[in-house]
Each structure stands twice: as C-alpha cells, then as structure tokens.
Amino acid sequence: MVATLSQLFDNDYDEEGFRTCSVTGLEIHRTAENHVKLFGLTAVVAMVVGGIFAITVAMTRWELIGLIGEANYYRHLSMHAWNLLIFWLVFMEIAILYVGGPMVLGRRLPLTKVAKAGWVTMVAGALGINYFIWTASGAEVAPLLTAYVPLNIPTGFFASAIVFLVGATIAAVPFLATIWKEKRWGTDDTLPLVTFGAFITSIIAVQAILGGIAAFSYGLVWKVGIIETINSGAYRTLFWTIGHGSQQINLLAMITVWYFLTHVVGGAVVVSEKVSRSAFILYLFFINLGAAHHLMADPALGVGWKLFNTSYAFYGAAFASMIHAFAIPAGLEAGRRQRGLGGGLFGWLTSAPWRNPVFSATIFSIILFGFVGGITGVLMGQLQLNITWHNTFATVGHFHATVAVGTTLAFMGLVFFVIQTMFRRDFVSGTLASLVPYFYAGAMGIATLAMIYLGILYGVPRRTSSVVRNIPGADFSISAAAPLMSLFGVFAVLAILAGVLFLLVALGSLLFGARLERGDDAGLRPDGGLTPDGGKPVHAVDMRGTFAMCLIFMATFVVLYVLNWFLLVQLWSIGA
Amino acid sequence: MPGPFDKPEGNWWDEPVNRREGMWLGIAGVWSLAIFGWMSGFTRFGDQNPVGETYEVDPSEYRETVQAYIDEADENEEGHIIPPGDSVYIGAFRFNWDGLPVVLEAGQEYDIHLGAYDVQHGFSIRPEHSLSQQINLQILPDTEWVIPMSFDDPGTYHVICNEFCGQGHNSMHGTLYVEEP
Structure with missing residues (x-):
C-alpha cells in the first residue's frame, strides 16, 4: 500500500528535480507536480463522499422511491452540497493554481511547507464540517450549504467553515509567491494566458474567501453569544460573497482549464491575447457581483442595488463570458485550420480527437455550460424573472448545469489528463474512459433540464423531501409534476452511474494502469504538434464555424429570454 | 502561432x-x-416587480401586528379570514402561516405584508389551476415587506414554504382563496 502510494508520487526527474512533459513540452518540477497530485487526489476523495450522498438525495427527491425520510434528508443534502460544491472543486482549484503558476512557468513550487500546511488546514476544516453536519441533533439542524441564520446550526460548523477557508488561503500563497517571483526576479515578459487566468482566479478567490470568513465569523460570534441578535439579511449578503463567489472561482478555473486542454489535446491557439485577457479583466471587476442573484427576491435591498449588482454592472461579466465563448472554440478552429485538419464549416471540429476523453469532456463542458448553465444564469439573475426561479428546483437545475455538468466535466477531463501526464499511467480501459464524458454529459444534461422544467413549469421547490406526491397535512401536492420527476429520477441514476464509471476508470488506472514510458504521449498530442508553424497570422484565419456556433447560441439565448418573460407577464400584478 | x-x-x-x-x-x-x-x-x-416598502421589525412585534389584524378581521363560514381593508398580513413561522387561509377579491389591489416570527422562510405561491404561474419571495424574520398584489383570476392559490426552516419544513402549506367580487 505504502509502496503503491509512494510510486504514485514518483517520476523520472533529473538531478535538479525537473522533467520535460512529453505532451505539453513543459519543464515540470517535482515539488509542483507532487502538490498537484496531492490536492487532486484529495478532491477525488471528496467527490466520492459527495457522490454517495447524490444517490440518497436524488432518490429521495424522486418521491416514487422516497429513499430516506425528511428526518435525514437535510443532513444528506448538506453532505452532498459541501463535499461536491465546495471540497471537490476547491481542492481541484488549488491544484489548478499550481499547474497554471509553477508548472506553466517552469518553476519549482515555492514554500512547499506552506502548501502542505494549507492542505492540512483545509482537510481539518473539511473533516470538521462533515462531522458537525453528520452529528447535528436535538435542537440543532443541518446547515445545508447556506447555514441561514437564525437557524440553530452547530457552532462547530461555523468554526470549521472558517478553518477550511483559511486553509484555502494558505494553500494559495505558494501560487501567489510564484507570480511574485516571476515578476520580481524573472523576465519582463507578459505572463502566459493560462498563468494570467489562474492569477485572476486567485484574486477572485481571495475576495470570495474574505467574504466567507466574514459571514461565518458573524454566525459564530452570534452562536457563542458574543452578540445577542443577528441580522438575517446582512448574513445573506455576506454569505453569498462566498456562496456564489466560490462558484465564480470554479468558473474562472474552468475557463483557464478550457484554454489549457483545448490547446494540449486539440491544438488550439490563442486568437487574440488582447481580447481574451480583457475578458479576464472584466471578470476581475464584475464577476463577484453575481452573488446578488441570490438576493433578488429579498426584502431588505433597494432596486438600484439589485439592478447594478445582478447585472454584474451592465452585464460586464456576461459580456466577458460571451467573449470566451467565441475565443476558445475559435482558438481550436484556427489552430486546426492552419494545420489543414478539416475543411468546410465544421470540419475542424468533426475531425477532432473525439475518442480522447480529455477532449470530449472539455468540449461537452463548454457547450453545456454555455447553452444551459450560462443562459439560465443570466435569466434567473434578471430582477423580475428571478421571482419565478428563486428557490425552485430550476435553480438547482441551473447550478447543476454550471457546476455538475460544466465544471465537473472539465475537471474530469483534467483528472484523466493528470493521470496520463503526471501519474504517467495508461487507462485500464481506453474504451470505458472514452465512454465517460458521453455517458455523464448525456445523463447529467437531461437530469439538469428536467430539474429546470420542474421548477419553472410546475413550481417544484428546492430543499424539500416531499412535495410532488405528498405535502404532509395538506390536501394539495404538485402531482402533475410526477411524470417529469420520474424522468429526472431515471437520468439522475444514470448520471450517478456515469460518475461511478469515471471513478472506477480513474482510480483503476492509478492503481492498475500500465506505466507510460518516458516520451510516450499516450496519443494525447494533437496531429501536427501543439502549435502550427508559419502560415497566415492567426487573426487572418477563417473562424466562420465558431461564428456560426455563436450565432446559434445567441438565437437560443434570445428565444429562451423571450419565453421566460412571456411566462412572467402571464402572472397577476405584483409589486409597486 | x-x-x-x-x-x-x-x-x-x-x-x-x-x-x-x-x-x-x-x-x-x-x-x-x-x-x-x-x-x-x-x-x-412592468406589472411584475419584486418591489415594495420594507421595514425593520422585531419578530415579536410583527407577531403582535398580525394578531391585531386577525382580531380585527371577519371570518367566513369556513373560518377563513376576510381582511378588514386593503392590507393583508401573513406571518410565517415553523411550520405554518399566520393569516392564512385568507379570502380575497379578484381584481382588487392588496398590500401583502410578509414577515416571519422565528427563522427565514420562503413564500412560494401558485394557483391550483395553473402551476406554471408561480412566484417566490424570501421572508426574513427581521424585515416586514409590503408587496402590492392584485389577483386577476379567481381560484385557490397554494402557498408553500420554499426556504429550509427546520425539521417539518416540508409540511408548511397555506391557502389563499381569490373570489369574484
């Protein structure tokens, strides 16, 4: 066991601890690589825990099965939320920072003791949160994700949440030190785009984490009796800086991963440094305002505040996302056209390595995140439309489209990539590995759409164990939604099975996969190498395929926008 | 490149x-x-905006206000509240709704006062005859929110709590009857 584990953390390094990656050509130091592995493996463990609770939560919401009763439902839902929405993603994101910083720049990871201290603190916080969720009893209730005061949430939960957030901040320090060293003692060169994206991600993360520490500290001092009363509206505003901010970290990390993976397995290039970097700058200023989406149906905030914040300041951040929506596929199109890989409108895409799960996971992540997660995010973030979305199952559909389909799928691709390029193991079954993104994207995509329709068309609420077949004590239930709920249930089961398949392939390959020899690229490198030589300058390459896809996206956006507003104006008159 | x-x-x-x-x-x-x-x-x-006056209020004060309103209101044969004026008070508490069931007239504008006595709740309302016509508003225990509403269609409107408020949350249901004037 120990031998197997220590093998996982070894590679053919030279005397100075460096090796050259056979896929990316990057100079990788042992310190950076081993810490990426440490955080990445921890993330996968959190995914296993959260995934187990996906089964009990989904099979309870599918009331035909009704797996667990109300008494345990909130506890299970809290475990599902914290382990998947926070731990799986944040541990992955620290790993991504270490890839985007020291690995891409060809440096050692500085301050490795700080990195380890960060890991230990994060793990301690995560274990504490799991413990206090699981043992909440008597007058105390499970927190769900939000720990909305003045609910009686275990005191230890607030303390553990603070510990976890402090740990994530500590773990980010070695990355920030890398950037500091690069700019202070390195050359005057511009940072590579991936490093720049990771750097903006880290700033967004620090903003979110500070808000989170403030929110949970406010809850903690109230719980221990230092202050007598707590303002629920103020807590909500503070909480959502981390509650949604954590998901903006996911977004930026995921987009950075999109640029990274489309390049290394698809041969994408950067079509405009100026445009892509400007989009990241827009995120820096505006993306965290999106936290206001959760407060549109709140009483205690003014209309002007709501309009400015929910629109990310006149949709500055939505504009940024639409920029990436063009730039990333265009990078793929330009890179492949320059190499003569596929003609016509979409030949560059159809000729791409679709059997490679790293590639297909990335592309499905881009498409589903944009079409489902992105569009619904803007819709539900409109002040008025929000009253038809707020706290319905449609909201859950939205963030499963962004996080469970979009980010998780991209990170699944990244895990596969890390298994081959850093752990240097081949897949135990190439066919099963190829199947994972198709199976997961298909099943989770349909489950997600079902959630959205259940919320919008039937008003099925979130955070409840029974409402479709039975509202205890009432002669009313939302029984008309039962058939669609069954569709959701079936596809949720399939999505969970796809998740299990991912874990089996990933862990199986780590433990039993054939060792890839030095120089073996496991077939990952795109045809014709990473970047094409010569030819036209990149801006002159034809990008009409991407433009056509973006027009389809915009048409979908407009149609869904009009439909949502049409549904809204059918309502009775509401508001001053 | x-x-x-x-x-x-x-x-x-x-x-x-x-x-x-x-x-x-x-x-x-x-x-x-x-x-x-x-x-x-x-x-x-537009006619559908989550906009209204808000007041900071102590939960126990809000409870007294709602109680005074109920005392002043009439009841029909089924014991449903008939509001004395244009103001309708609803107090959310674990796990029921004070002030519901209430009988309203279609086409008349009411000031709906929303508040809570204990923790946060969610005001999720839809007519029985058209489930897709649903809206959802957050209720906070320290804020009274006055949202004007006028219901066009007569019918039975169901209110369920859609914010987690503790063990028993999923039983929190109330009714609003809108009748022809």
Whole structure:
C-alpha cells in the first residue's frame, strides 16, 4: 500500500528535480507536480463522499422511491452540497493554481511547507464540517450549504467553515509567491494566458474567501453569544460573497482549464491575447457581483442595488463570458485550420480527437455550460424573472448545469489528463474512459433540464423531501409534476452511474494502469504538434464555424429570454 | 502561432482582431446592454416587480401586528379570514402561516405584508389551476415587506414554504382563496 502510494508520487526527474512533459513540452518540477497530485487526489476523495450522498438525495427527491425520510434528508443534502460544491472543486482549484503558476512557468513550487500546511488546514476544516453536519441533533439542524441564520446550526460548523477557508488561503500563497517571483526576479515578459487566468482566479478567490470568513465569523460570534441578535439579511449578503463567489472561482478555473486542454489535446491557439485577457479583466471587476442573484427576491435591498449588482454592472461579466465563448472554440478552429485538419464549416471540429476523453469532456463542458448553465444564469439573475426561479428546483437545475455538468466535466477531463501526464499511467480501459464524458454529459444534461422544467413549469421547490406526491397535512401536492420527476429520477441514476464509471476508470488506472514510458504521449498530442508553424497570422484565419456556433447560441439565448418573460407577464400584478 | 502556455512576444496588444470576432464582440455587447435596459425599464412600465416598502421589525412585534389584524378581521363560514381593508398580513413561522387561509377579491389591489416570527422562510405561491404561474419571495424574520398584489383570476392559490426552516419544513402549506367580487 505504502509502496503503491509512494510510486504514485514518483517520476523520472533529473538531478535538479525537473522533467520535460512529453505532451505539453513543459519543464515540470517535482515539488509542483507532487502538490498537484496531492490536492487532486484529495478532491477525488471528496467527490466520492459527495457522490454517495447524490444517490440518497436524488432518490429521495424522486418521491416514487422516497429513499430516506425528511428526518435525514437535510443532513444528506448538506453532505452532498459541501463535499461536491465546495471540497471537490476547491481542492481541484488549488491544484489548478499550481499547474497554471509553477508548472506553466517552469518553476519549482515555492514554500512547499506552506502548501502542505494549507492542505492540512483545509482537510481539518473539511473533516470538521462533515462531522458537525453528520452529528447535528436535538435542537440543532443541518446547515445545508447556506447555514441561514437564525437557524440553530452547530457552532462547530461555523468554526470549521472558517478553518477550511483559511486553509484555502494558505494553500494559495505558494501560487501567489510564484507570480511574485516571476515578476520580481524573472523576465519582463507578459505572463502566459493560462498563468494570467489562474492569477485572476486567485484574486477572485481571495475576495470570495474574505467574504466567507466574514459571514461565518458573524454566525459564530452570534452562536457563542458574543452578540445577542443577528441580522438575517446582512448574513445573506455576506454569505453569498462566498456562496456564489466560490462558484465564480470554479468558473474562472474552468475557463483557464478550457484554454489549457483545448490547446494540449486539440491544438488550439490563442486568437487574440488582447481580447481574451480583457475578458479576464472584466471578470476581475464584475464577476463577484453575481452573488446578488441570490438576493433578488429579498426584502431588505433597494432596486438600484439589485439592478447594478445582478447585472454584474451592465452585464460586464456576461459580456466577458460571451467573449470566451467565441475565443476558445475559435482558438481550436484556427489552430486546426492552419494545420489543414478539416475543411468546410465544421470540419475542424468533426475531425477532432473525439475518442480522447480529455477532449470530449472539455468540449461537452463548454457547450453545456454555455447553452444551459450560462443562459439560465443570466435569466434567473434578471430582477423580475428571478421571482419565478428563486428557490425552485430550476435553480438547482441551473447550478447543476454550471457546476455538475460544466465544471465537473472539465475537471474530469483534467483528472484523466493528470493521470496520463503526471501519474504517467495508461487507462485500464481506453474504451470505458472514452465512454465517460458521453455517458455523464448525456445523463447529467437531461437530469439538469428536467430539474429546470420542474421548477419553472410546475413550481417544484428546492430543499424539500416531499412535495410532488405528498405535502404532509395538506390536501394539495404538485402531482402533475410526477411524470417529469420520474424522468429526472431515471437520468439522475444514470448520471450517478456515469460518475461511478469515471471513478472506477480513474482510480483503476492509478492503481492498475500500465506505466507510460518516458516520451510516450499516450496519443494525447494533437496531429501536427501543439502549435502550427508559419502560415497566415492567426487573426487572418477563417473562424466562420465558431461564428456560426455563436450565432446559434445567441438565437437560443434570445428565444429562451423571450419565453421566460412571456411566462412572467402571464402572472397577476405584483409589486409597486 | 502562440499557445496559451507561451509568453506573448512583441506588442501583442496591437495585434489585429479577427473580423468575425470583432462582429461577435459587437453582437454580445449590444445584447448585454439590451437585456440590462429591458430589466431596468420593466421596473418602470412592468406589472411584475419584486418591489415594495420594507421595514425593520422585531419578530415579536410583527407577531403582535398580525394578531391585531386577525382580531380585527371577519371570518367566513369556513373560518377563513376576510381582511378588514386593503392590507393583508401573513406571518410565517415553523411550520405554518399566520393569516392564512385568507379570502380575497379578484381584481382588487392588496398590500401583502410578509414577515416571519422565528427563522427565514420562503413564500412560494401558485394557483391550483395553473402551476406554471408561480412566484417566490424570501421572508426574513427581521424585515416586514409590503408587496402590492392584485389577483386577476379567481381560484385557490397554494402557498408553500420554499426556504429550509427546520425539521417539518416540508409540511408548511397555506391557502389563499381569490373570489369574484
């Protein structure tokens, strides 16, 4: 066991601890690589825990099965939320920072003791949160994700949440030190785009984490009796800086991963440094305002505040996302056209390595995140439309489209990539590995759409164990939604099975996969190498395929926008 | 051609942008401003806005206000509240709704007062005859929110709590009857 584990953390390094990656050509130091592995493996463990609770939560919401009763439902839902929405993603994101910083720049990871201290603190916080969720009893209730005061949430939960957030901040320090060293003692060169994206991600993360520490500290001092009363509206505003901010970290990390993976397995290039970097700058200023989406149906905030914040300041951040929506596929199109890989409108895409799960996971992540997660995010973030979305199952559909389909799928691709390029193991079954993104994207995509329709068309609420077949004590239930709920249930089961398949392939390959020899690229490198030589300058390459896809996206956006507003104006008159 | 791992060389800021990428920037920019404009304008000309007066209030004071309102109100044969004026008070508490069931007249504008006595709750309401016509408002224990509403269609409207408020949350249901005047 120990031998197997220590093998996982070894590679053919030279005397100075460096090796050259056979896929990316990057100079990788042992310190950076081993810490990426440490955080990445921890993330996968959190995914296993959260995934187990996906089964009990989904099979309870599918009331035909009704797996667990109300008494345990909130506890299970809290475990599902914290382990998947926070731990799986944040541990992955620290790993991504270490890839985007020291690995891409060809440096050692500085301050490795700080990195380890960060890991230990994060793990301690995560274990504490799991413990206090699981043992909440008597007058105390499970927190769900939000720990909305003045609910009686275990005191230890607030303390553990603070510990976890402090740990994530500590773990980010070695990355920030890398950037500091690069700019202070390195050359005057511009940072590579991936490093720049990771750097903006880290700033967004620090903003979110500070808000989170403030929110949970406010809850903690109230719980221990230092202050007598707590303002629920103020807590909500503070909480959502981390509650949604954590998901903006996911977004930026995921987009950075999109640029990274489309390049290394698809041969994408950067079509405009100026445009892509400007989009990241827009995120820096505006993306965290999106936290206001959760407060549109709140009483205690003014209309002007709501309009400015929910629109990310006149949709500055939505504009940024639409920029990436063009730039990333265009990078793929330009890179492949320059190499003569596929003609016509979409030949560059159809000729791409679709059997490679790293590639297909990335592309499905881009498409589903944009079409489902992105569009619904803007819709539900409109002040008025929000009253038809707020706290319905449609909201859950939205963030499963962004996080469970979009980010998780991209990170699944990244895990596969890390298994081959850093752990240097081949897949135990190439066919099963190829199947994972198709199976997961298909099943989770349909489950997600079902959630959205259940919320919008039937008003099925979130955070409840029974409402479709039975509202205890009432002669009313939302029984008309039962058939669609069954569709959701079936596809949720399939999505969970796809998740299990991912874990089996990933862990199986780590433990039993054939060792890839030095120089073996496991077939990952795109045809014709990473970047094409010569030819036209990149801006002159034809990008009409991407433009056509973006027009389809915009048409979908407009149609869904009009439909949502049409549904809204059918309502009775509401508001001053 | 530069990849995302490469440090861009030279004056990359002045590199030209692909013509179609430029067009897309225009389309996306115009759309961004358009949906902001519509949302903002709708607060002025639209009929469905989550906008109303709010007051900071102590939960126990709000409970007393709702109780005084119920004492003043009439009841019909089924024991449903008939509001004495245009104000309708609803007090959410674990795990029921004070002030419901209430009987309202279609077409009349009421000031719906929403507040809670203990923790946060969710006011999720829909008519029985059309489940897709549903709205959801957050209720906080320290705030009284006065939202004007006038119901066009007579019918039975069901209110369920859609914010987790503790063990028993899923039984929190109330009814609002809208009748022809």
